[in-house]
Amino acid sequence: MPAVNRVELYAAIRRDARAGVSNRALQRQHGVGYRTVVAALESAWPKERKPPPKRGSRLDQYRGVIDDWLRADLDAPRKQRHTAKRIFDRLQDEHHTTDVSYWMVRxxxxxxxxxxxxxxxxEPANTYIPQEHLPGRxxxxxxGEVAIRLRGELVTCTLFSLRLSYSGKAVHRISASAGQEAFFEGHTHAFRALGGxxxxxxxxxxxxxxxxxxxxFSRQRVEADRWTAFRSHYGIEAFYCQPGIQGAxxxxGVEGQIGWFRRNHLVPIPEVHSVAELNAMVDVWDEADDxxxxxxxxxxxxxxxxxxQPLLAPLPNESFETGRWFTPRVDRYAQIAVRMNKYSVPARMVGRQARVLxxxxxLVVFDGKxxxxxxxxxxxKGSTRVDLDHYLEVLLRxxxxxxxxxxLEQAxxxxxxxxxxxAWWAAACKAHGDADGTRALIEVLMLHRHxxxxxxxxxxxxxxxxxALTADAVALEARKHNETEDGGADDKTGHHPTHLGGDRARGEGETPAVRSLTERRLRAHIPTDTRPLPSVDKYDQLLACRRDPPNEGAAP
Structure with a gap:
């Protein structure tokens, strides 16, 4: 019976007893025994129930022996101390234990x-000392690691977290790796978001x-050169924790913050099309967590x-380049290797060096500037990403x-x-042949550049x-759509150009025609010329002179 009900029961028994009800009548009225009535009359608060006696273990008679072996290990070399397996073996060999299992000893x-x-x-006991954190200091x-669904594929990313100790304000950034560039970019984004x-x-x-x-085993560290320069740029004073679980x-604060952020914002697993899209969501979550x-x-x-925030140091005037520069050479597949992965570049760069940030x-690839x-x-690692646009000039040949x-498969x-x-490619190949149809498609793909x-x-x-299975026809229609979206009009009355295959009603058997873009522009923007045609009479006189050549026998 719960303790709160026993308190009420005791109060009821004591109330009835003061009214003159006998002990036997109290037992019948409240459905309890003689001992409960006596206990209620002795004290208004129920006594704590005695815990059941601890059940013995077959290992109890050997506890003293094990303790002596463990105390002897205090002065033994670190690599020659008893393990649980060695203690179990000694118990069997020296004390002939048959009813003690290894898991009990362990x-x-x-x-x-x-x-x-x-x-x-x-060894000191696990005691934590409360700390006082000053604002802005x-x-x-x-x-931390997080899992996301990037374009339908489950991938593991890295979550950077910078947390202010006084307020608990935290700024997060998700990146593809935990490299130095992600470390620097996370700091730069956090300082910019915090304002100092x-x-x-x-x-x-x-x-x-x-x-x-x-x-x-000290706190002294040999720092990476770029990290030293980054600290100097922002005026960061670094404090390095001890290695291992003790340092955690x-x-x-930040260890718990990463777990809290992961449980509250990344469950269920977010589905995004890019890391940039996810970071935009993270910025909204950080603002909401205030x-x-x-x-x-x-x-x-x-x-x-x-x-x-007003107590933070101001940001430097100039930004620090967080990315890392590489100068790989472009191979014959128009690809560069960066951090064990390959990326495509325009085919004209084959055999040359590129600058990669x-x-x-x-990553951004430069040819010069x-x-x-x-x-x-x-x-x-070991993956490849190629852009179909980089190979179009080669594919034309x-x-x-x-x-x-x-x-093509990645596209x-x-x-x-x-x-x-x-569908257009298949129709073009059927009409013009495989080679010419494919070339027409490649010319269409080049339109994506503009x-x-x-x-x-x-x-x-x-x-x-x-x-219309030519690249020119596709270019014409694409520009029509582009101009229509930009508010272009077909004529001065404000009508939009007619799209092929639109909802305009046609007569039976009417075949839609692809009009010339030049013709449409001339009709829409150039007014009718009403000036008279020029005269060519003077040119006729010149032609008459050429028709009467001088006589060959005439004197000069």
Missing amino acids: EYVATRRREIRIEAGR EAEVDF VPTGKIRYDNLKAAVASVIG HEKG SRRIGSRARTVGEHFATE LNASD TEIARHERLMT KPGALPGATA RASGRFTPVHD LPHEHVVAGLATALRAG
Whole structure:
């Protein structure tokens, strides 16, 4: 019976007893025994039930022996101390135990070994000292792993978190890797979102992006050169935690923050088309988290941060380049290798060196100072990402290579090469032959460089319905869609140009015609010329002179 019901029962028994009800009548009235009535009359508060006696274990008679062996290990070399398996073997050999299992010994040794070390003063007990954090001074940084669905595929990304110790305000950034470029980009984004830099220490564990090596068991570290320059640029004072699980407790705030963020915002697993789209969602979540309270605090995170933000150090005037530069050589497949992955570049770069800026989630390829390619960074090692546009000039000379091209398959998978492209391609090959039809498709694909993707697809669909299987016809229709969306008009009355295959009613048997773009523009914008035609009489006189040549026998 629950304790609260026993309190009410005791109160009722005591009330009836004061009214003169006998003990036997109290037992019948409340449905209890003689001992309960006596206990209720003795005290208004029920006594605590005695815990059941602890059940004995077959290991009890050997506990003292095991404890003696563990105490002897205190002065033994570290590599020559008893393990649970060795203690179990000695019990069998020296004490002939047959009813004690290895798992009983292992469970006892796992708990008792540390207790003996604490009793002997060799190891402190787990005691945590409360800390006071001043506003605007301290922060903590760490990485964590998160899973997302990127274009339908489950991939693992890295979550960067910088958390201010006083207010609990945290800024997050998701990237393709935990490399140095992601480490720097996370800091830069966090400082920009916070509007300043903590004036005191920022706590880190031994991240490879910052620490080249750990010196012994001390807090001294050999830092990476770029990290030293980055710290100097922003005025960061780094504090490195101890290696292992003990160091994790020194920055428990950010450790718990990453877990809280993952459980509250990334469950269920988000489905996105790009990491940039996901980071836009993360920024919204970070702003919304300002309204939450941490633990038993009376004020929200945003209210504490409003007090802390003016105390942060101002940002430097110039930004720090967070990406890393590489100068790979373009191979014969028009690809470059960066961090064990391959990316395509325009085919004209084959055999030349390119300049590559590797960022946290993308990479940019330059030819001199001109950007020639941009790719989303690959998540796994040994992968390849190619852009069909980079091979179009080569495919014009080798149209037979297009059907089995890797770039074509990746374009289909990404949705850039649509079923409309395939349908128009098949119709063009049927009308002009495989080689000429494929060349016509490649010329259509080149239109994507100058016109929006959706307008080229709409032009393909319109041309396909009209039976216009040339690149010029597709270009005409794509430009019509482009001008229509931009507010272009077909004539001065404001009517939009007529699209092929539209809803305009046609007569029976009428075949839609693809009009000339030049003709349409001339008709729409050039007024009728009413001037008289020029006279050619003077030119007739010149022609008459040429028809009367001088006599060959005449004197000069």
